[in-house]
Amino acid sequence: MSLLSARDVHHHYSRTSLFRTRTAVAVLEDVSLELQPGEIVGLLGRSGCGKSTLARLLTGLETPTRGEVLFEGAALSRLDKARRRDFRRRVQMVFQDPQGAVNPRLTVAEIIGEPLIHLTDLPRARHAGRIVKLLKRAGLAAPMAHRYPFELSGGELQRVCIARALASNPSLIVLDEAVSNLDLHLQIQMLDLFALLSREQGVAFLFVTHDLRLVERVCSRVLVMERGRVVENAAVSAPLSLVSSEGRALAEAVLPALPRRLSTAREHLAPERVC
Amino acid sequence: MSHQTLNLVDIAVDAGAIRLVDGVSLTLARGEVVALVGASGSGKSLTCAAALDALPAGTRRQGGQVWLDGAPIAPERLRGRVVASVLQNPRSAFNPVRTLGDHAEETLQALGMEKSCWKERIHRALREAGLDEPQRLLGLYPFEMSGGMLQRAMIALALASEAPFLFADEPTTDLDVIHQREILDLLAGLRERFGLGILLITHDMGVVARLADRVLVMDQGCVQESAPVEAIFRQPRHAVTRALVAAHLSLYPAQEITP
Numbered sequence: 001m002s003l004l005s006a007r008d009v010h011h012h013y014s015r016t017s018l019f020r021t022r023t024a025v026a027v028l029e030d031v032s033l034e035l036q037p038g039e040i041v042g043l044l045g046r047s048g049c050g051k052s053t054l055a056r057l058l059t060g061l062e063t064p065t066r067g068e069v070l071f072e073g074a075a076l077s078r079l080d081k082a083r084r085r086d087f088r089r090r091v092q093m094v095f096q097d098p099q100g101a102v103n104p105r106l107t108v109a110e111i112i113g114e115p116l117i118h119l120t121d122l123p124r125a126r127h128a129g130r131i132v133k134l135l136k137r138a139g140l141a142a143p144m145a146h147r148y149p150f151e152l153s154g155g156e157l158q159r160v161c162i163a164r165a166l167a168s169n170p171s172l173i174v175l176d177e178a179v180s181n182l183d184l185h186l187q188i189q190m191l192d193l194f195a196l197l198s199r200e201q202g203v204a205f206l207f208v209t210h211d212l213r214l215v216e217r218v219c220s221r222v223l224v225m226e227r228g229r230v231v232e233n234a235a236v237s238a239p240l241s242l243v244s245s246e247g248r249a250l251a252e253a254v255l256p257a258l259p260r261r262l263s264t265a266r267e268h269l270a271p272e273r274v275c
Numbered sequence: 276m277s278h279q280t281l282n283l284v285d286i287a288v289d290a291g292a293i294r295l296v297d298g299v300s301l302t303l304a305r306g307e308v309v310a311l312v313g314a315s316g317s318g319k320s321l322t323c324a325a326a327l328d329a330l331p332a333g334t335r336r337q338g339g340q341v342w343l344d345g346a347p348i349a350p351e352r353l354r355g356r357v358v359a360s361v362l363q364n365p366r367s368a369f370n371p372v373r374t375l376g377d378h379a380e381e382t383l384q385a386l387g388m389e390k391s392c393w394k395e396r397i398h399r400a401l402r403e404a405g406l407d408e409p410q411r412l413l414g415l416y417p418f419e420m421s422g423g424m425l426q427r428a429m430i431a432l433a434l435a436s437e438a439p440f441l442f443a444d445e446p447t448t449d450l451d452v453i454h455q456r457e458i459l460d461l462l463a464g465l466r467e468r469f470g471l472g473i474l475l476i477t478h479d480m481g482v483v484a485r486l487a488d489r490v491l492v493m494d495q496g497c498v499q500e501s502a503p504v505e506a507i508f509r510q511p512r513h514a515v516t517r518a519l520v521a522a523h524l525s526l527y528p529a530q531e532i533t534p
């Protein structure tokens with residue numbers, strides 16, 4: 001059985017305009033997808049195509065205008081209280097905007113401690129130790145626990161959010177551009193951690209990203225969205241080969257590896273001199 | 276406006292007794308793109324904020340000066356008119372209860388621009404930043420816009436000021452590769468046509484490769500290496516630089532990177 005699935009999901013936002021006419025803006029149309037335990041699935045698409053909206057629907061933060069999201073086969077809208085709590089513990093999200101996702105008045109330890117208090121049965125006496133361990137997994141030192149969000153760099157706060165998402169031992173983590181502020185070395189370290197969790201504990205990941213190079217490195221499957229629809233759902237091979245026109249347009253725009261003057265120098269080399 | 280060079284001289288930032296940025300100096304000329312790279316937490320954003328007198332609470336500039344065309348200038352006089360800036364986190368740069376149009380008006384008013392020019396200027400800037408339908412967008416609140424739309428809106432507001440220099444802190448992190456390419460092309464075009472001088476903070480060496488002329492590598496609050504972009508890719512000297520370049524090249528197939 002799928003861990004999480006979306007069935008014919010549509011989503012609209014309505015706006016009341018200056019003249020009090022309500023207009024509906026369609027953001028998602030006819031989205032269906034399945035996520036299996038232990039899978040790492042990439043989600044690509046242009047800015048504004050609906051990735052964050054889909055992520056919010058899948059994690060139950062918003063309810064689709066039409067269609068259903070199902071957790072282990074049961075519709076989110078019909079979960080009883082106990083199953084709802086189970087869902088909240090087992091499906092976590094790391095938001096695109098880390099500043100907006102944390103309470104600025106809480107310390108890092110309190111931020112990571114919240115899911116431990118509300119979603120787990122871990123005895124209070126063991127929280128501090130667990131928090132240090134979670135920080136370490138995210139590449140942060142223990143003293144960081146006493147800082148406030150405004151005392152952290154962009155990438156440090158992003159990793160605090162990753163540590164928080166790991167706190168309740170979830171089965172699925174939705175990562176919405178969750179490594180976008182990290183240097184590549186840390187990005188790779190985080191991706192290696194996700195791969196390890198997926199391999200050893202069967203944790204699944206939905207990895208929303210714009211970096212096709214990372215999708216190729218870590219994902220087993222990739223979804224491509226275009227204007228609110230999923231237009232491609234494909235296994236990932238190296239090199240990544242996408243067939244939808246949107247997927248190909250994205251692949252074609254990946255930045256070159258080297259500065260132009262170096263790569264043109266290379267093109268001018270005689271073939272026998274290329275090693 | 277004929278400002279030609281901006282110098283940050285020996286910038287230092289402390290939080291209490293801890294030194295976070297330790298004597299960073301750099302020169303940015305018109306028409307030049309200087310990239311500031313380095314690990315997360317190495318002090319890139321604080322360096323930039325210190326130069327503009329926009330440090331977060333709890334941190335203090337402990338020394339250093341900013342020079343414009345060879346004469347010292349108070350950092351607060353740079354902001355907006357001489358240096359436009361794009362912050363690392365687009366959503367926190369916007370007031371959640373005000374529309375994009377409100378923000379645009381505030382920005383242009385602060386620059387003392389003639390009111391009759393506002394609309395044309397801001398529409399053009401939004402379009403250039405890849406945001407179609409500017410009229411509709413100006414009516415939106417930040418929560419109604421996606422992360423990448425906000426990032427492009429912030430870039431548009433910065434460019435609308437027509438300041439000769441731009442400090443851009445991770446300006447394309449929330450953008451898909453297509454919009455990223457458009458923004459990088461836009462910045463490259465402004466450098467060519469208008470001589471925009473850009474201080475570019477980024478963790479993406481692909482962005483560095485595309486746009487930068489010179490690269491400064493920071494580690495633990497200090498600049499460890501400074502070199503033209505080709506040298507950074509071809510002969511990185513410092514261990515931190517070598518690690519950054521190696522990690523970057525590991526994402527590309529061998530035939531794309533053999534020199």
Ligand SMILES: Nc1ncnc2c1ncn2[C@@H]1O[C@H](COP(=O)(O)OP(=O)(O)OP(=O)(O)O)[C@@H](O)[C@H]1O
Pocket residue numbers: 013025027045046047048049050051052053054096418419420421422423424449450451
């Ligand atoms: N609360 C809202 N009210 C109205 N419109 C909204 C709301 N949230 C999102 N939208 C609109 O929905 C569309 C999709 O937004 P979403 O944030 O899902 O995009 P995205 O794919 O995550 O983009 P990005 O890559 O830029 O983060 C956008 O056009 C946005 O303006």
Ligand SMILES: Nc1ncnc2c1ncn2[C@@H]1O[C@H](COP(=O)(O)OP(=O)(O)OP(=O)(O)O)[C@@H](O)[C@H]1O
Pocket residue numbers: 150151152153154155156181182183290293295313314315316317318319320321322331332333334363478
């Ligand atoms: N108020 C503060 N108190 C103590 N340390 C602070 C404070 N503000 C920032 N720092 C530390 O200063 C260091 C440099 O921060 P800065 O934001 O300049 O990093 P950065 O290079 O921009 O990193 P990133 O790439 O993650 O954005 C970080 O390690 C951060 O934790």
Ligand SMILES: [Mg+2]
Pocket residue numbers: 051052053096176421422423
């Ligand atoms: Mg988004």
Ligand SMILES: [Mg+2]
Pocket residue numbers: 153154155319320321363
């Ligand atoms: Mg920063």
